[in-house]
Amino acid sequence: MITSLQSNEIDIAIGLTEGWVAGLGKAQAESKIAGYKMVGTYVETPLCWAISAGANREDVKGVEELKGGKMGVSRIGSGSYVMGFVLADTHKWLSSPSTSSSSASAPFSIIPLQTFTRLREAVNDGIADFFMWEHFTSKRYYDNGEIKRIGEIYTPWPSWHIVARPEVIGDERMEEVLEKVNLGIKYFEEHQEEAVEYISTKLDYSAEDAREWMKTVKFAEDVRGVRGSVVQETVTVLKKAGVLGQEVGVEEMVGIRRKE
Structure with missing residues (x-):
């Protein structure tokens, strides 16, 4: 646009x-x-972003386990990327910015995956540990058992x-x-x-x-x-x-x- x-x-x-x-x-x-x-x-x-993990990922049960994990995003700078920093900021996981950088360091590895389909596949395949997407768009995939919901967070605007x-x-x-x-x-x-x-x-x-x-x-x-x-x-x-x-x-x- x-x-x-x-x-x-x-x-x-x-x-x-x-x-x-x-x-x-x-x-x-x-x-x-x-x-x-x-x-x-x-x-x-605000928009409600659901936090999702693979349906059978027993090692990913809650938001508190996500620090240091692999976050799937559609692309760098997208809403799914930005909301990871909102999540980290909320939980005080962000490191302080260095003098040479304008941003704090992310407490996750960032995995760009382009599409919602690839994000769902990635959390089940272990490529990513979690991703964030709008709640109601995600819900049908909770209902059919493809992914599981481990939390939510709202935009601050x-x-x-x-x-x-x-x-x-x-x-x-x-x-x-x-x-x-x-x-x-x-x-x-x-x-x-x-x-x-x-x-x-x-x-x-x-x-x-x-x-x-x-x-x-x-x-x-x-x-x-x-x-x-x-x-x-x-x-x-x-x-x-x-x-x-x-x-x-x-x-x-x-x-x-x-x-x-």
């Missing part, structure tokens, strides 16, 4: 918070034009944000899009059973899981605007993970600011 924004193929996009912030920070570090700014808050609630190319910020068309997203959220809130039907038939969730997911997610009542404190918190974690360096300007990332 970042590439599409930079090439003017799209004007507005919705995606995971950490992905947008990472892209903006890297562009600053390289003195490049990012091609977008953050303009809206889509989902107010609202999970989904809206970005737009700088050229369209303030444009009446962008404002119309944001208002239509608001109307879509209102429709979703007022038609819960219709939402369950759609999710359970189009998105590979059971109706039961769809209802449980709906209990965990809160969309913004008005999506317009981004809180600077949310961006700052995300930057702080991305620095610890080594995704971003020290010199990152939060102000430049936000196109429409929301009151704190």
Whole structure:
């Protein structure tokens, strides 16, 4: 999506918070034009990342055993990678940054595996000891016995944000899009059973899981605007993970600011 924004193929996009912030920070570090700014808050609630291990791995039973292990990730800098540092920070497993490095050292060996399928295979084959992925996407594989759930952790920030190319910020068309997203959220809130039907038939969730997911997610009542404190918190974690360096300007990332 970042590439599409930079090439003017799209004007507005919705995606995971950490992905947008990472892209903006890297562009600053390289003195490049990012091609977008953050303009809206889509989902107010954090994302629940399940921590998974191989179904028959008797040596991996709980989160406390993961320090020093092998963490499977989709790619370096991805959400599955960043959340490993959130987990380590929560358990005080991170070493202090050295004077020559902007990030703390990971207490895991990092194994990039690209796809969700390969991550599931890796924890059963012993290539990795654990991986982290969104809870409800993972749940069907707990239910069928392919992998086991050993814990969970939430993002320290609202999970989904809206970005737009700088050229369209303030444009009446962008404002119309944001208002239509608001109307879509209102429709979703007022038609819960219709939402369950759609999710359970189009998105590979059971109706039961769809209802449980709906209990965990809160969309913004008005999506317009981004809180600077949310961006700052995300930057702080991305620095610890080594995704971003020290010199990152939060102000430049936000196109429409929301009151704190």
